[in-house]
Amino acid sequence: MLEEYRYQTRCLVALDSIIFGFDGDELKLLLVRRGVEANRETWSLMGGWLQPGEGLGQAASRILYELTNLTNIYLEQLYSFGDPQRDPVERTVSIAYFALINVADYEQKISHTYDAHWFSLNQLDGLDLLFDHKAMIELAIEKLRYKASQHPIGFELLPEKFTIPQLQKLYEAIFATSFDKRNFSRKILSTSLLVKLKEKQKGYSKKGAFLYSVDTEKYQKQFNSFLNFIPNSFI
Amino acid sequence: MLEEYRYQTRCLVALDSIIFGFDGDELKLLLVRRGVEANRETWSLMGGWLQPGEGLGQAASRILYELTNLTNIYLEQLYSFGDPQRDPVERTVSIAYFALINVADYEQKISHTYDAHWFSLNQLDGLDLLFDHKAMIELAIEKLRYKASQHPIGFELLPEKFTIPQLQKLYEAIFATSFDKRNFSRKILSTSLLVKLKEKQKGYSKKGAFLYSVDTEKYQKQFNSFLNFIPNSFI
DNA sequence: ACAAAAGTGTTGTTAGTACACCCATGA
DNA sequence: TCATGGGTGTACTAACAACACTTTTGT
Numbered sequence: 001m002l003e004e005y006r007y008q009t010r011c012l013v014a015l016d017s018i019i020f021g022f023d024g025d026e027l028k029l030l031l032v033r034r035g036v037e038a039n040r041e042t043w044s045l046m047g048g049w050l051q052p053g054e055g056l057g058q059a060a061s062r063i064l065y066e067l068t069n070l071t072n073i074y075l076e077q078l079y080s081f082g083d084p085q086r087d088p089v090e091r092t093v094s095i096a097y098f099a100l101i102n103v104a105d106y107e108q109k110i111s112h113t114y115d116a117h118w119f120s121l122n123q124l125d126g127l128d129l130l131f132d133h134k135a136m137i138e139l140a141i142e143k144l145r146y147k148a149s150q151h152p153i154g155f156e157l158l159p160e161k162f163t164i165p166q167l168q169k170l171y172e173a174i175f176a177t178s179f180d181k182r183n184f185s186r187k188i189l190s191t192s193l194l195v196k197l198k199e200k201q202k203g204y205s206k207k208g209a210f211l212y213s214v215d216t217e218k219y220q221k222q223f224n225s226f227l228n229f230i231p232n233s234f235i
Numbered sequence: 236m237l238e239e240y241r242y243q244t245r246c247l248v249a250l251d252s253i254i255f256g257f258d259g260d261e262l263k264l265l266l267v268r269r270g271v272e273a274n275r276e277t278w279s280l281m282g283g284w285l286q287p288g289e290g291l292g293q294a295a296s297r298i299l300y301e302l303t304n305l306t307n308i309y310l311e312q313l314y315s316f317g318d319p320q321r322d323p324v325e326r327t328v329s330i331a332y333f334a335l336i337n338v339a340d341y342e343q344k345i346s347h348t349y350d351a352h353w354f355s356l357n358q359l360d361g362l363d364l365l366f367d368h369k370a371m372i373e374l375a376i377e378k379l380r381y382k383a384s385q386h387p388i389g390f391e392l393l394p395e396k397f398t399i400p401q402l403q404k405l406y407e408a409i410f411a412t413s414f415d416k417r418n419f420s421r422k423i424l425s426t427s428l429l430v431k432l433k434e435k436q437k438g439y440s441k442k443g444a445f446l447y448s449v450d451t452e453k454y455q456k457q458f459n460s461f462l463n464f465i466p467n468s469f470i
Numbered sequence: 471a472c473a474a475a476a477g478t479g480t481t482g483t484t485a486g487t488a489c490a491c492c493c494a495t496g497a
Numbered sequence: 498t499c500a501t502g503g504g505t506g507t508a509c510t511a512a513c514a515a516c517a518c519t520t521t522t523g524t
Contacts, residue, residue: 005325008284010245013317013328049243052326056317080315080330082248082291090240091287093248093328095315165476182478183514190512205475207521400503417505418487425485440502441495 012092013050015060016133017075018140019068021103022157024166026120027173028103029137031129032067033115043117044130045137047094060097069111073099074156079139086132094131098140100157148174152193155214163201163209164188193219247327248285250295251368252310253375254303256338257392259401261355262408263338264372266364267302268350278352279365280372282329295332304346309391310334313375321367329366333375335392383409390428390449398436398444399423428454 019030031043048063050056060075075097082093103118110116119127124137147153154170164185172178188194195215200208254265266278283298285291295310310332317328338353345351354362359372382388389405399420407413423429430450435443 005247008247009287011248011285011287012240012243013246013248050246050317050328052244052246053319055319056315056328077314079312080291082285082330084288084290093285093291093330095317095328163476180515181476182516185477186479187513205521206523207474207476209476398503415488416503417489420504422486437495441497442493442501442503443495444503 012087012090014047014087014092014094015050015056015063016045016047016094016096016136017060017064018045018078018096018098018137019064019070019073020098020100020140020144020157021106021118022100022170022173023103023118025169025173027170028118028120029124030068030110031117031119031127033117034067042130043119043127045096045133047130056095057097060095067114068116069109069113070101070106073101075099078136078143081132081136083132094136096136096140098143100144100153102157102159104159145174152188152191152219155193155219161197161199161201161211161213163211165209166201167212247322247325249282249322249327249329250285250291250298251280251282251329251331251371252295252299253280253313253331253333253372254299254305254308255333255335255375255379255392256341256353257335257405257408258338258353260404260408262405263353263355264359265303265345266352266354268352269302277365278354278362280331280368281351282365291330292332295330299334302349303351304344304348305336305341308334308336313371313378316367316371318367329371331371331375333378335379335388337392337394339394380409390454396432396434396436396446396448398446400444402447 021028021030030046032046033041033043046064046067048059048066050059051062054062057075057077061071061073064073064075065071076099078096078098080093080095084091086092086094121141124134129137144153148171154167154174157170158166165181167188168179168181168184171184193215194212197211197213199211201211202208256263256265265281267281268276268278281299281302283294283301285294286297289297292310292312296306296308299305299308299310311334313331313333315328315330319326321327321329356376359369364372379388383406389402389409392405393401400416402423403414403416403419406419428450429447432446432448434446436446437443
């Protein structure tokens with residue numbers, strides 16, 4: 001090994017994932033209570049160690065799978081946390097990832113071996129979380145809001161067929177505010193990313209609301225080309 | 236030490252900093268050619284190892300200082316790179332930071348012990364860079380553009396007193412495009428973040444251009460409150 | 471028949487875009 | 498006097514914000 005490398009200190013590297021979910025009404029967060037030696041009773045994000053030969057996102061996915069049984073969740077890197085005191089046992093750098101899922105889609109699949117549990121965002125205030133996980137969550141909420149303000153990212157949090165009022169509820173949950181429904185539906189439909197279906201959702205309201213699905217082809221095209229929206233949005 | 240920690244693999248953690256500079260005309264990038272054993276002749280970002288007891292940003296600042304003598308540069312975390320093969324000598328996770336500085340302000344201070352050198356962005360194409368540093372730079376450019384499209388971040392790249400045409404050149408360099416000067420100055424002045432000074436810049440043009448400075452108080456206020464721009468920008 | 475949620479249109483205001491001429495000065 | 502870059506105004510268009518009534522249907 002090269003001299004230059006030989007005398008460097010190696011350091012624990014952890015991955016922590018923040019999983020947001022929407023149940024049709026509230027925005028939720030998936031936490032686990034792990035059966036590990038330290039902090040046995042503390043709720044925490046889905047976390048684990050980086051293994052040799054593993055990519056970062058790959059490790060985050062594996063850990064999420066091991067703790068909850070969830071697979072094929074698109075995880076996005078959020079931020080790296082490296083305060084020397086963040087883990088009192090030993091200095092650890094943690095790389096945080098986050099994802100958005102639809103609670104209903106995954107309810108059956110989530111294993112409860114490690115006591116995984118959905119918390120609504122307001123429940124968090126009273127809760128004590130491991131290490132700096134609260135700061136991670138706050139940053140993730142900020143990023144989620146930012147992303148939702150740019151992309152119609154919310155689609156990923158809904159079932160394949162959904163109604164405009166459902167989508168509005170989701171955005172209202174993300175931004176903790178309320179929108180005018182006329183302006184909301186106009187704005188959403190003006191993207192022409194939604195396809196109106198013949199069916200109506202029944203049961204929730206007396207009248208029933210039309211179901212829509214995402215035109216995935218258009219959606220891909222539009223949001224894989226970032227370039228077109230940058231220059232003139234500022235100047 | 237806890238069992239849970241004892242058997243984990245520790246890993247090298249590096250910090251790499253991407254330093255953008257503006258010289259009044261072009262957007263540049265600071266690279267070094269380090270006298271290290273491996274890759275002696277390759278240009279690279281300002282990189283080094285995380286030491287015990289150091290925060291991540293703190294380490295990035297120290298490394299930047301050691302390689303260039305620059306201090307008091309605000310570094311912002313960009314992304315973490317952890318491909319198992321990214322460093323062929325040993326598996327290393329690298330956390331990338333970036334910063335924007337005004338070339339003229341720091342020209343005297345930059346030490347050239349390690350052969351630090353400004354490259355204009357177009358020069359990069361032909362250049363071979365260490366490891367995945369090219370990908371880091373590309374991501375940093377993307378982020379810089381995004382930030383500039385939201386905030387008037389460009390102010391940090393200019394001297395304390397600057398002219399509107401200088402600012403326009405900077406934005407044109409960042410976005411690799413050109414803007415209508417009437418619309419540009421209207422847009423910039425409409426933020427009322429600039430204070431018009433009595434003095435003119437002479438020498439560059441025959442007529443001379445009025446100098447402006449940033450109203451730092453307003454600037455702080457406006458861009459520390461993110462919340463107000465989110466909801467209605469989407470809905 | 472009535473309660474509860476769905477759906478829809480108009481108007482005023484604001485921000486964005488495209489475009490062309492005169493001004494001040496040094497050489 | 499002329500070449501160079503600095504500075505400004507207007508008219509058109511598109512997006513946004515505020516606002517209230519009618520429709521459907523289950524009970």
